[in-house]
Amino acid sequence: MNSNNISRRGFLGASVAVMAGAAGLTAAGCSAESSLEAAGKHELPVDPAKGGEWISAACWHNCGGRCMNKVMVKDGAVVRQKTDDTHEDSIEYPQQRGCVRGKTQQQQCFGADRILHPLKRKGWQPGGGEKSNGQMRGKDEWEVISWDEAIKLASEEIKRISDEYGPTGFYCKANNTTLNVLSGYVRGWDTTSHGTYTLDVTKMGLPTTDCGTGDADTANDRFDLENAEYIIMWSSNPAWSAAGTPINYWMAARDKGTKFVSIDPLYNASAQMLDAEWVPVRTGTDMALMFAIAYEMLRLDEEKGGIIDWDFIHKYTVGFDSESMPEDKTIDENLKDYILGEYDGTPKTPEWAEPICGVKPEQVTELAQIMAKSNKVMILHNYGMARCNGAEMLPQLLIALGAMGGHMGKSGHATASAYHANAGNGGARLISAGAAKMPKTTNPVTTGVRQPQMYEIIKNGGGHTQDVSNAYGSFHKPNPTELGPIKCIYHMTDAVLQTSLNQKEGIEAHRAVDFVLTLAQFMTTNARYSDIILPVTTEWERCGGFGDYNNREYLPFYTRVTQPLGEAKTDQEIGELLIAGVGKDPKLAYGKTEDQQLYEKIAGCKVMGDDGKMKTLVTLTADDIKSLNAEGTPQEGIITLKELKENGGYQFPRKRGDKHGHIGYQKFVDDPEANPLKSKSGKLEIYCQARYDLMASFGFPGIEQYKPYPTYVVPCTGYESTFKDGKIGGEKGEYPFLMFNPHYLRRSHTVFDNCPWLREAWANPVFLARSDAESLGIKDGDTVLLSSPYGKGLRNAAVMDVLMPGMVGVPHGAWVDVDEETGIDMAGSDNYLIGSEYSGMGVSGYNNQICNVEKYTGAPLGRDCDKPARWSAN
Numbered sequence: 001m002n003s004n005n006i007s008r009r010g011f012l013g014a015s016v017a018v019m020a021g022a023a024g025l026t027a028a029g030c031s032a033e034s035s036l037e038a039a040g041k042h043e044l045p046v047d048p049a050k051g052g053e054w055i056s057a058a059c060w061h062n063c064g065g066r067c068m069n070k071v072m073v074k075d076g077a078v079v080r081q082k083t084d085d086t087h088e089d090s091i092e093y094p095q096q097r098g099c100v101r102g103k104t105q106q107q108q109c110f111g112a113d114r115i116l117h118p119l120k121r122k123g124w125q126p127g128g129g130e131k132s133n134g135q136m137r138g139k140d141e142w143e144v145i146s147w148d149e150a151i152k153l154a155s156e157e158i159k160r161i162s163d164e165y166g167p168t169g170f171y172c173k174a175n176n177t178t179l180n181v182l183s184g185y186v187r188g189w190d191t192t193s194h195g196t197y198t199l200d201v202t203k204m205g206l207p208t209t210d211c212g213t214g215d216a217d218t219a220n221d222r223f224d225l226e227n228a229e230y231i232i233m234w235s236s237n238p239a240w241s242a243a244g245t246p247i248n249y250w251m252a253a254r255d256k257g258t259k260f261v262s263i264d265p266l267y268n269a270s271a272q273m274l275d276a277e278w279v280p281v282r283t284g285t286d287m288a289l290m291f292a293i294a295y296e297m298l299r300l301d302e303e304k305g306g307i308i309d310w311d312f313i314h315k316y317t318v319g320f321d322s323e324s325m326p327e328d329k330t331i332d333e334n335l336k337d338y339i340l341g342e343y344d345g346t347p348k349t350p351e352w353a354e355p356i357c358g359v360k361p362e363q364v365t366e367l368a369q370i371m372a373k374s375n376k377v378m379i380l381h382n383y384g385m386a387r388c389n390g391a392e393m394l395p396q397l398l399i400a401l402g403a404m405g406g407h408m409g410k411s412g413h414a415t416a417s418a419y420h421a422n423a424g425n426g427g428a429r430l431i432s433a434g435a436a437k438m439p440k441t442t443n444p445v446t447t448g449v450r451q452p453q454m455y456e457i458i459k460n461g462g463g464h465t466q467d468v469s470n471a472y473g474s475f476h477k478p479n480p481t482e483l484g485p486i487k488c489i490y491h492m493t494d495a496v497l498q499t500s501l502n503q504k505e506g507i508e509a510h511r512a513v514d515f516v517l518t519l520a521q522f523m524t525t526n527a528r529y530s531d532i533i534l535p536v537t538t539e540w541e542r543c544g545g546f547g548d549y550n551n552r553e554y555l556p557f558y559t560r561v562t563q564p565l566g567e568a569k570t571d572q573e574i575g576e577l578l579i580a581g582v583g584k585d586p587k588l589a590y591g592k593t594e595d596q597q598l599y600e601k602i603a604g605c606k607v608m609g610d611d612g613k614m615k616t617l618v619t620l621t622a623d624d625i626k627s628l629n630a631e632g633t634p635q636e637g638i639i640t641l642k643e644l645k646e647n648g649g650y651q652f653p654r655k656r657g658d659k660h661g662h663i664g665y666q667k668f669v670d671d672p673e674a675n676p677l678k679s680k681s682g683k684l685e686i687y688c689q690a691r692y693d694l695m696a697s698f699g700f701p702g703i704e705q706y707k708p709y710p711t712y713v714v715p716c717t718g719y720e721s722t723f724k725d726g727k728i729g730g731e732k733g734e735y736p737f738l739m740f741n742p743h744y745l746r747r748s749h750t751v752f753d754n755c756p757w758l759r760e761a762w763a764n765p766v767f768l769a770r771s772d773a774e775s776l777g778i779k780d781g782d783t784v785l786l787s788s789p790y791g792k793g794l795r796n797a798a799v800m801d802v803l804m805p806g807m808v809g810v811p812h813g814a815w816v817d818v819d820e821e822t823g824i825d826m827a828g829s830d831n832y833l834i835g836s837e838y839s840g841m842g843v844s845g846y847n848n849q850i851c852n853v854e855k856y857t858g859a860p861l862g863r864d865c866d867k868p869a870r871w872s873a874n
């Protein structure tokens with residue numbers, strides 16, 4: 001954002017250039033020229049003289065894309081990198097091109113900051129209490145120890161804690177087979193990706209989290225995007241958050257004449273690429289805007305008609321008006337009369353909404369006209385707006401808006417999520433990987449603690465919890481539970497101390513326990529606050545696998561690039577050693593080799609046949625199976641193992657008009673009696689008693705403000721909190737800005753934050769609106785101090801003309817770096833500025849936190865890429 005490599009060509013031009021770069025179109029500012037240059041050109045010929053071999057390599061993170069990544073390996077080193085060149089690129093059959101992060105995987109695997117040996121914190125001794133010297137976590141020195149010593153120390157300490165405190169003496173965020181067998185553990189639940197959609201939206205008739213597959217997918221197939229006259233991107237930035245192919249599909253629709261509207265505090269990269277009309281909105285206030293749009297639709301329909309699809313509403317939904325109330329209702333109120341102000345005397349007009357959401361009344365009226373039943377409209381949302389305090393009823397209101405225009409179940413119409421690798425590409429999976437059959441292990445503890453409250457329980461040596469969920473998205477009536485002390489924190493495939501809110505307290509919780517164990521590739525935040533770190537391999541050092549993350553048309557497959565570096569071991573190998581260390585049989589968790597598992601995944605790959613049935617994908621001969629070091633039976637498929645390897649997986653060939661199109665809700669809309677939704681009424685429940693009853697049963701703070709249908713609720717923290725007395729329009733308070741956390745291109749959450757190339761390419765500044773910066777005397781690049789009621793952090797300012805005034809963007813996932821003297825975080829960690837406040841259903845309100853911004857008077861921060869790495873292997 002403040003790159004010197006880009007000349008200023010008028011504010012918007014420059015911003016567009018930078019944002020387009022952000023989308024992976026350019027790689028300005030990267031230092032390792034040769035490698036990146038090579039990586040950027042996918043037509044690079046293999047040079048036999050050089051003797052290199054192209055290998056399909058993993059790009060393994062939770063980034064929202066799924067692309068092909070190829071590396072040329074020579075003498076054990078990666079000398080070149082490229083992406084998909086297996087076929088010509090076309091919109092029907094696009095290449096699965098990777099982004100700059102994919103090319104930086106070599107700095108993940110071969111990074112100078114890899115942890116290559118078991119490490120022990122010098123001040124820690126097993127036995128608990130004083131011996132653990134917990135206050136030194138994050139400050140102490142490290143010593144290299146042998147694997148034997150590391151496993152002995154860790155397994156003996158786990159056994160001691162397990163004997164003394166039982167399974168609830170342990171905490172782990174990730175689903176952990178090893179720990180199931182070792183001891184059991186308390187889990188934390190959070191609303192992470194989908195925010196309020198995590199709370200059982202199936203009760204209102206949506207698929208889980210509004211992200212279905214197959215018939216249940218609410219979004220239409222990608223070829224249908226161009227049939228929409230308007231696509232409303234609500235809180236949606238696929239160019240950043242679903243890098244790879246999806247944005248191409250959206251651009252293809254734009255080229256065919258579809259108009260885009262972006263409702264977002266930031267005129268984001270996708271909006272710019274799609275020439276979208278921008279509706280700037282304050283975060284966490286979308287419901288106010290939605291009420292006002294609905295009000296305008298009702299008004300315009302009354303005045304001139306033709307706006308609202310009343311037949312659709314009455315046939316497919318309940319709770320919109322007094323004619324369509326569900327049988328199980330407990331109050332006689334409906335959405336329409338609420339909007340008209342029948343119950344509270346306040347009609348939800350654009351003038352009512354403007355002070356809250358900041359959207360100009362003219363734009364509200366225009367949106368109401370666009371959403372009319374006479375237009376073909378797709379409302380495609382991502383979940384940023386649902387990751388806000390007070391957004392509990394947003395799914396019901398959004399579906400009501402869609403239903404008012406009849407925008408479901410027809411070509412060119414949709415009201416749906418557009419998320420991750422399938423953003424804007426709904427429908428059944430056309431290709432899928434198999435699964436390896438593994439022993440089933442069970443965690444003896446079923447208690448799920450709301451993640452941010454976890455830290456209080458750990459710090460206080462136990463406590464009361466309202467157990468309402470035992471895993472993601474599976475909520476139940478509360479089970480009041482008393483937990484004893486948690487003495488061990490075990491980290492593996494999560495970055496929870498970095499990605500969960502309430503980080504400052506999280507650090508204190510880590511300092512309070514007897515033992516923290518982390519399986520890590522780098523000195524991540526989890527690792528930094530640990531006692532023993534066990535070096536784990538990256539996917540490049542393992543036998544291979546599938547990047548199986550929801551892309552319905554492409555299944556990436558990768559194999560080993562290098563033997564394990566240093567002394568790193570796989571998660572399975574480490575799990576086996578720990579289980580054996582406590583005197584149990586590793587076979588309880590891991591019945592077979594990783595090679596055998598890979599074979600089973602390959603053998604179980606399925607591809608959609610012409611008859612609509614899934615068929616075997618890969619032919620495997622006896623020799624193939626032998627080459628995989630596995631045992632099994634040969635099989636017939638449509639491609640060979642060699643092809644699977646060389647092509648980096650399999651891409652399903654698509655054509656416009658093929659049999660694999662999909663229209664969300666089509667079956668339900670065609671015949672609602674024969675194909676009812678999963679809600680009690682079988683319809684879309686705008687008034688949903690079941691979802692409300694479940695939420696109310698939690699007894700979380702603020703629940704009395706909610707009703708079974710959407711109403712405007714003042715969030716526990718949000719825009720209102722930026723005012724001194726909590727009233728909009730009054731005097732501004734100590735934290736006058738509203739902070740949100742865009743998912744950022746340097747990283748996939750926390751992953752890649754340590755990569756030098758990416759640190760140079762993406763500066764990780766704080767996003768400030770120009771008018772705010774000017775009134776605070778802040779210039780682009782100045783160091784600014786961010787403060788919130790919970791913490792303080794430093795960042796360099798990126799002064800932007802594409803950000804709504806009053807909003808502050810703090811990119812998600814930077815590795816916290818607390819200056820122990822001042823308590824200020826030097827890295828711009830989002831969660832260092834956020835506490836554990838919640839209400840309603842316990843949504844983590846990442847995007848409507850409050851903060852203050854001021855010019856920093858101390859030494860300038862400098863650039864992240866000039867800072868030394870946290871850890872060096874040497």
Ligand SMILES: Nc1nc2c(c(=O)[nH]1)N[C@H]1C(S)=C(S)[C@@H](COP(=O)(O)OP(=O)(O)OC[C@H]3O[C@@H](n4cnc5c(=O)[nH]c(N)nc54)[C@H](O)[C@@H]3O)O[C@H]1N2
Pocket residue numbers: 062192193194491492493494495496499500501519520521522524536537538539571741742743748749750751812830831834846
């Ligand atoms: N404030 C704020 N907080 C947020 C968000 C936000 O917008 N704002 N977003 C939320 C969202 S949507 C999400 S999904 C979460 C993500 O939260 P996390 O899942 O905790 O984040 P990741 O950074 O993906 O963590 C993956 C970790 O696993 C490690 N790892 C990778 N491969 C392996 C392996 O093979 N073995 C082992 N042992 N470790 C491995 C990586 O190094 C990394 O540390 O964050 C949430 N937190």
Ligand SMILES: Nc1nc2c(c(=O)[nH]1)N[C@H]1C(S)=C(S)[C@@H](COP(=O)(O)OP(=O)(O)OC[C@H]3O[C@@H](n4cnc5c(=O)[nH]c(N)nc54)[C@H](O)[C@@H]3O)O[C@H]1N2
Pocket residue numbers: 062063064065192193194234235236237238240241242243263264265266268281282283284285286382383384385386388420740741742743744745746747748749750812813847
């Ligand atoms: N580069 C990169 N890509 C990623 C990830 C990553 O960390 N880095 N993480 C992946 C994961 S697990 C997830 S869950 C997805 C998340 O994907 P998204 O939800 O798309 O990511 P965000 O950047 O949080 O939000 C998207 C847009 O919503 C806007 N927004 C935020 N709050 C509000 C609001 O209250 N109202 C409105 N109207 N707009 C709002 C933001 O300005 C942003 O432009 O991304 C995935 N892709």
Ligand code: SF4
Pocket residue numbers: 059060061063064065066067068069097098099100101102103242243244748
């Ligand atoms: S979008 Fe994700 S999978 Fe694709 S290259 Fe980038 S980091 Fe890798």
Ligand SMILES: [Mo]
Pocket residue numbers: 192193194
């Ligand atoms: Mo996520």
